[in-house]
Amino acid sequence: MLDDISLFVHIVRSGGLAAAAVELGLPAATVTRRLQKLEHVLGCRLIHRSARKFSLTSEGEAYFEAYAELVQQFDATTRAMSAELHQISGKLTVLAPTNVSVGILQPMWSAFVRRHPQIRLDLRLGNKLQDIYDGQVDLALRIGPQQDSQLFQIRLGVVSTIVVASREYLAEHGTPDRLSDLSAHRIIAVNGLPRWSMRNKRDGSTEAMRLEATTQVDDIGLARQLARDGLGIALLPASEMVDDLESGRFCRILADWQGPDREAFAIWPTGRLLSARAKCLRDFMQAHIGRMPVLQGQVPVCGEPRSQENQIDWHRL
Missing domain, CATH: 1.10.10.10 (Winged helix-like DNA-binding domain superfamily/Winged helix DNA-binding domain)
Incomplete structure (x- = not known):
């Protein structure tokens, strides 16, 4: 009417x-x-x-x-x-995980702000999913699939999780040759990855391990730093250790095994129309995460810097 x-x-x-x-x-x-x-x-x-x-x-x-x-x-x-x-202008509120945003994706945020100065980016670091339901966030970057049917999601990439330790730790405690050897080592566990569900990339076999952690933290960045300081072995996302692996500070151990893949998604509530600026960021993330090998499941080789073609010149974007 x-x-x-x-x-x-x-x-x-x-x-x-x-x-x-x-x-x-x-x-x-x-x-x-x-x-x-x-x-x-x-x-x-x-x-x-x-x-x-x-x-x-x-x-x-x-x-x-x-x-x-x-x-x-x-x-x-x-x-x-x-x-x-x-209009591709105005305020854009985005929720994203802290570690990946201040780490490997930090240049991406800079490139987006440089490319779209007319967009006022409000980047909120954390995992407060409630902000999405409350309508306080236009778009979110999340690690791991979202089971809620109230959310749209587009897969952006995937990160492998691998077992690593510093050279100093391995020199002092030895290098484990089998998964069963890990029980004799100092283990740094992350609350988000308490159980090591391992998969053999050669034969596809799996093994679930419950190791007694020497140190347990709820932050991946802190776990990485503890492992870097030679305080134990950790199962961590490869995206958090690109520089450490390429420089040789970290060694990948039990290379045939890796933990659960960590998929990255752009999400927003169903029933809500995405603004042009939110679509702009979604497409920007999809394009540039797609160009980063480590965010497409590849693992950097220890002690081997990235080839020139795999280095993204963010300042030209």
Whole structure:
């Protein structure tokens, strides 16, 4: 019924049914039919039908006076919201994990801000998923699939988790040759990866391990630093250790085995239209994460720097 009220107001402002039909791009018969439908619902005539003169009935005058301003406000709000959705400018609130954002993806954020200075990026680091449901976040980068059917998700990449230790630790404690050897070593565990579900990449066999951790932390960055300091063996995402692996500070051990893959997703609530700026960032992340080998499941080779073609010049983006 709201559409028919709006149509009536447009008819009055246009000065007739034919003029309103042209202005709205509708067939004249459709305009007439919808006006008649509204009059039938109201139980009264709103417009005098005359080939010589367009005029409102007393009921039509009262109806126009009651709704004209509301329809104008509705149209203005609709136009403003449409412009807001389609313009690549304005505020964009994004939720992303701390470690990956201040680490391997930090240059990506800089490149996005440089490419789109008209977008005011509000990057919130953390994992407060409730912010998405509350409508406080336009788009989120999340690690691990989201099981909630209220969320749309697009897969951006995948990170391998591998077993590593520093050269100093291995020199002092020896290098394990089998998974069973790990029970004799100092283990640094991350709360997000308490159980080591290992998969052999050669034969596909799996083994679930519950190791007694010497040290347990709830932050991957801290676990990496503890392992870097020679305090134990850790199962960590390869994306958190690119420089350490390439420089030789970390050695990958039990190379035939790796932990669960950690998939990265862009997510947003179902039923919400993504603004043009949110789509812009989503596509930007998809393109550039897709160009990073370590975020597509590859593992850097220990002591072997990246080849020139695998180094992204973010400043040129």
